[in-house]
Amino acid sequence: MPLALLGWLGGRLIHDERERVESERAVLYTDLLNTIRSDIVDVVQRWEIEFQRLTESSVGFGTSALRDLARSTPSVECAFRLDETGALVYPNLRETASRFERSFLSATADYWTQGWPFLERDKSSESFYQAAENSGWFVWYWSNGSRFLYWTRLGHGGTFGFEVNRVALLAEIIAELPANTGDTEILPGASVAWVDEVGDVIYRWGGHQPAEFESPVAEVEMPSPMERWRLLYFAREGESPAFLGRANGIRLGAGLGVSALILVALAVYFYRENSRALESARRRVSFVNRVSHELKTPLTNIQLYTELAQRDLESGSENVSDRLGVVVEETQRLGRLIHNVLTFSKADQRGAPVARLEWIPDQIVRGVLETFQPALESAGIEAEFNGNAPAPMRLDRDILEQILGNLIVNVEKYAADGRWLGVSTEQKGSGLRILVSDRGEGIPWRQRRRIFKPFVRLSSRVDEGVSGTGIGLTISRDLARRLGGELKLIRGSHGATFELRL
Amino acid sequence: MIVAERTLSPLAEIEWLKMKTLEINKASWIWALGMGATLVGVNGGWSEQVRLDMSLAHPTLNASEKMTTYLKVGLTGFELESDRERPPVNVAIVLDKSGSMSGEKIVQARDATIQGLRRLGSRDIASVVAYDTNIDVTLPATKLTSMDDAISKVRAIESGGRTALFAGVSRGVGELRKFLDEDRVNRVVLLSDGKANVGPSSPAELGALGGSLTEEGISVSTIGLGLDYNEDLMVQLADRSDGNHYFVESASQLGEIFDREFGDTLSVVAQEVSVTIRLSPGARPVRGLGRDVDIAGQTVRGDISQIYSGQEQYLLLEIEVDPKALGEDRQIASAEVVYANMATNTEDRLSARVSARLSELDDEIEAAVNKDVLVASVMQIAVGSNERAIELRDKGMIEEAERLLLQNRDYLYDNYGALEDESLRRYGEANGASASNLRGGDWVRQRKLDSFRNNSIIKNQGGFLQNSDQKPVDKP
Numbered sequence: 001m002p003l004a005l006l007g008w009l010g011g012r013l014i015h016d017e018r019e020r021v022e023s024e025r026a027v028l029y030t031d032l033l034n035t036i037r038s039d040i041v042d043v044v045q046r047w048e049i050e051f052q053r054l055t056e057s058s059v060g061f062g063t064s065a066l067r068d069l070a071r072s073t074p075s076v077e078c079a080f081r082l083d084e085t086g087a088l089v090y091p092n093l094r095e096t097a098s099r100f101e102r103s104f105l106s107a108t109a110d111y112w113t114q115g116w117p118f119l120e121r122d123k124s125s126e127s128f129y130q131a132a133e134n135s136g137w138f139v140w141y142w143s144n145g146s147r148f149l150y151w152t153r154l155g156h157g158g159t160f161g162f163e164v165n166r167v168a169l170l171a172e173i174i175a176e177l178p179a180n181t182g183d184t185e186i187l188p189g190a191s192v193a194w195v196d197e198v199g200d201v202i203y204r205w206g207g208h209q210p211a212e213f214e215s216p217v218a219e220v221e222m223p224s225p226m227e228r229w230r231l232l233y234f235a236r237e238g239e240s241p242a243f244l245g246r247a248n249g250i251r252l253g254a255g256l257g258v259s260a261l262i263l264v265a266l267a268v269y270f271y272r273e274n275s276r277a278l279e280s281a282r283r284r285v286s287f288v289n290r291v292s293h294e295l296k297t298p299l300t301n302i303q304l305y306t307e308l309a310q311r312d313l314e315s316g317s318e319n320v321s322d323r324l325g326v327v328v329e330e331t332q333r334l335g336r337l338i339h340n341v342l343t344f345s346k347a348d349q350r351g352a353p354v355a356r357l358e359w360i361p362d363q364i365v366r367g368v369l370e371t372f373q374p375a376l377e378s379a380g381i382e383a384e385f386n387g388n389a390p391a392p393m394r395l396d397r398d399i400l401e402q403i404l405g406n407l408i409v410n411v412e413k414y415a416a417d418g419r420w421l422g423v424s425t426e427q428k429g430s431g432l433r434i435l436v437s438d439r440g441e442g443i444p445w446r447q448r449r450r451i452f453k454p455f456v457r458l459s460s461r462v463d464e465g466v467s468g469t470g471i472g473l474t475i476s477r478d479l480a481r482r483l484g485g486e487l488k489l490i491r492g493s494h495g496a497t498f499e500l501r502l
Numbered sequence: 503m504i505v506a507e508r509t510l511s512p513l514a515e516i517e518w519l520k521m522k523t524l525e526i527n528k529a530s531w532i533w534a535l536g537m538g539a540t541l542v543g544v545n546g547g548w549s550e551q552v553r554l555d556m557s558l559a560h561p562t563l564n565a566s567e568k569m570t571t572y573l574k575v576g577l578t579g580f581e582l583e584s585d586r587e588r589p590p591v592n593v594a595i596v597l598d599k600s601g602s603m604s605g606e607k608i609v610q611a612r613d614a615t616i617q618g619l620r621r622l623g624s625r626d627i628a629s630v631v632a633y634d635t636n637i638d639v640t641l642p643a644t645k646l647t648s649m650d651d652a653i654s655k656v657r658a659i660e661s662g663g664r665t666a667l668f669a670g671v672s673r674g675v676g677e678l679r680k681f682l683d684e685d686r687v688n689r690v691v692l693l694s695d696g697k698a699n700v701g702p703s704s705p706a707e708l709g710a711l712g713g714s715l716t717e718e719g720i721s722v723s724t725i726g727l728g729l730d731y732n733e734d735l736m737v738q739l740a741d742r743s744d745g746n747h748y749f750v751e752s753a754s755q756l757g758e759i760f761d762r763e764f765g766d767t768l769s770v771v772a773q774e775v776s777v778t779i780r781l782s783p784g785a786r787p788v789r790g791l792g793r794d795v796d797i798a799g800q801t802v803r804g805d806i807s808q809i810y811s812g813q814e815q816y817l818l819l820e821i822e823v824d825p826k827a828l829g830e831d832r833q834i835a836s837a838e839v840v841y842a843n844m845a846t847n848t849e850d851r852l853s854a855r856v857s858a859r860l861s862e863l864d865d866e867i868e869a870a871v872n873k874d875v876l877v878a879s880v881m882q883i884a885v886g887s888n889e890r891a892i893e894l895r896d897k898g899m900i901e902e903a904e905r906l907l908l909q910n911r912d913y914l915y916d917n918y919g920a921l922e923d924e925s926l927r928r929y930g931e932a933n934g935a936s937a938s939n940l941r942g943g944d945w946v947r948q949r950k951l952d953s954f955r956n957n958s959i960i961k962n963q964g965g966f967l968q969n970s971d972q973k974p975v976d977k978p
Binding site: 064071072099145165166171174175176179180181201202203315316 | 635636637638639642666668669671672673675676679680700701702704706707708710711713714715717718794796798803805
């Protein structure tokens with residue numbers, strides 16, 4: 001009977017796993033494209049910074065100095081300046097124009113009469129005032145290609161800008177995108193193409209030649225000013241997600257093998273511990289599925305980012321420490337997850353040791369917030385801490401950290417769009433009260449008890465890519481109770497607030 | 503400057519003396535410099551400078567009527583004492599390995615590349631990027647400490663695929679940027695046998711890329727192999743970045759061409775040359791001939807990316823002189839040149855002036871003519887006509903193109919009669935040959951040959967492939 005159940009569990013596992021892999025593929029490919037996209041954003045931002053610098057230093061320049069500027073700056077074709085009314089100050093139409101100025105004037109002729117779209121006409125005063133942004137890109141079409149322009153609004157009124165050498169920008173981006181080196185194929189079985197509005201390829205890499213009408217498995221939009229262009233990811237049918245470094249199916253298989261082993265170990269363990277009805281067995285199967293996925297995601301990221309770091313080391317780029325930072329975070333995440341799962345499985349054991357030593361609660365809370373700071377920052381969440389518990393008291397530090405960790409991770413996962421996390425502490429006598437709140441969607445009051453049941457995730461938000469086992473809150477409350485305290489959801493105006501009393 | 507020895511009226515004699523003094527001053531400056539250079543030549547020649555010459559086609563102008571003449575600003579590179587002196591080189595070789603390069607071509611291309619690499623030294627940096635549909639960074643930018651390793655990587659290049667030329671050049675430039683330094687000669691050498699068909703592929707776009715690269719201090723030399731490449735694209739890229747362009751018909755010539763290109767790269771003595779010419783009142787700039795210049799009012803600006811040892815590069819202006827508006831000193835123009843001296847790693851400045859004599863007598867004006875300047879002007883004007891003929895032929899107007907080419911031939915032959923310079927005769931002959939090759943398959947080859955030749959003449963590289971001695975060494 002146990003063997004049959006194991007067999008059945010294994011079969012379900014593989015089936016669900018395959019389904020999951022399919023949907024995860026698209027997510028992973030999109031992630032990979034976004035990584036590339038952010039490299040491109042870096043190049044564009046470098047150029048923007050350079051233009052800002054040039055703008056600042058050329059504020060007082062006259063005609064001949066501006067001409068020299070265009071001649072000696074590779075990224076600039078021609079400079080231009082408008083006064084507060086939007087009228088052209090430089091190039092000066094009354095003076096004889098240089099070659100670059102003439103080319104610029106003829107390519108922009110329409111806009112001098114129609115007005116530039118990035119300046120808006122104030123209906124009341126008949127003068128041009130500028131849109132809310134202080135600077136930006138502008139793209140228009142002339143002759144047989146697109147042209148780029150970068151403008152900055154000047155403090156005293158007026159606008160200063162440059163026509164940008166478009167191909168020089170493209171060339172610089174291409175130089176920083178991946179390419180084969182020697183005989184190493186960087187992306188066998190897949191390829192990435194950068195295409196323009198029409199679908200013509202500007203640059204591509206990877207071993208897979210897409211067929212005539214093959215559609216990409218993922219695509220992202222290029223950053224400004226190239227929004228009309230896209231990055232496309234093509235992969236062979238049935239190809240496992242390849243990475244930008246060396247694709248090695250064996251390593252991925254090993255990773256999966258390891259998680260499979262853990263799965264099997266856990267399955268056996270749970271079956272032996274709980275001989276319940278099929279209902280709870282099914283629940284556990286889905287839990288086991290989720291855990292396997294949970295474990296795989298950080299493993300995938302660790303592998304990906306380590307390989308990216310390897311590549312960066314070879315090319316001398318400076319992103320290595322960022323990449324490794326992600327590896328560290330993912331490793332910690334993995335650790336936390338495993339810790340949670342093991343804690344959950346131990347929960348039935350009575351008399352689990354609880355260490356009570358003297359600690360200052362605020363220090364512990366601060367420490368936890370610091371650990372989570374990078375992750376919170378990258379999720380765009382601002383953390384606010386209001387500490388009023390400076391007196392030492394007897395606590396189990398690990399347990400407190402685990403509870404706080406789970407609560408913060410939940411905010412990260414479910415309430416990131418509130419962009420805020422608030423933690424406050426309070427001491428009354430020998431008691432400690434900690435509030436963890438966010439400004440996300442909030443939790444319906446009716447669900448306030450259900451959320452603490454194991455394996456429950458509120459399905460009001462179908463989060464593709466938000467992983468979770470549904471046991472975080474369960475564990476946290478059990479731990480709190482073990483310390484003689486309580487964890488519950490309290491009423492709040494917006495977002496969710498959890499109260500921990502110890 | 504050529505000065506006529508005749509008896510003169512007292513006023514003219516004073517003029518003559520003034521100008522002679524200027525001339526002597528200038529000559530003595532050059533002479534002193536020459537002496538100085540010789541004296542310290544033993545020490546390694548630290549006082550080497552580029553030589554600046556300003557001359558008029560008509561040093562004696564008409565005293566009563568407006569006259570059109572030509573002003574040449576010539577820069578000649580000094581000789582490098584020894585190989586030790588030459589500036590280190592940072593070169594990226596970008597090779598086409600698309601399907602069309604299969605067979606003999608890719609073999610020759612690899613061999614030529616290896617030959618080029620062997621000419622470099624331990625202070626030099628090289629990289630090799632091969633492109634077909636994708637990019638392959640065969641040899642990332644590196645100091646050539648292990649030549650064997652570099653060579654074996656080049657040998658491994660295989661052909662097949664389409665032609666991502668723009669990406670190849672971009673990547674080559676990226677490799678170059680890793681060690682970009684104004685104390686090095688930074689060069690991309692691009693070989694292609696076909697039309698770019700992946701990525702930006704128009705001559706204008708590649709030209710714009712070339713234009714921006716030259717401002718970074720990078721020149722791209724382009725080698726077109728066979729009859730299928732796009733010569734407009736290759737010429738624009740080289741022209742705008744002030745590199746060289748070559749038309750190579752057979753792969754077996756690749757070795758020789760790479761040799762020439764590397765030879766040039768290894769003999770650069772001055773970079774980032776910026777010339778500003780200020781014309782005096784009475785001398786109106788009409789247009790630039792040959793190299794592109796920027797005319798704004800009475801100021802003319804031109805840039806030359808590099809000057810080679812022992813070779814002259816020049817800017818040529820057509821000007822109209824009104825003798826009544828000239829100043830007392832009869833100054834026509836002054837020039838200021840700033841450049842990076844690659845032997846001393848300094849920024850050097852040069853300046854010069856040129857004045858004219860005035861005469862009522864046609865014979866005097868005639869006799870004083872500076873043949874070198876006139877020959878250069880005639881050649882550049884003829885190039886302009888040849889380019890127009892290509893445009894006509896592109897539009898399908900074969901007869902008009904033929905007529906223009908034959909006219910050009912006659913123009914060159916006539917001037918050859920008067921000025922007796924070989925290059926005029928040869929170019930006249932070439933125009934005649936072009937005129938008879940305007941039809942069918944002949945035109946495909948002829949267009950490439952003409953594009954290459956025109957570009958070479960504009961860039962003062964002689965223009966005749968067969969004669970590798972054809973490097974202009976203009977006599978002072």
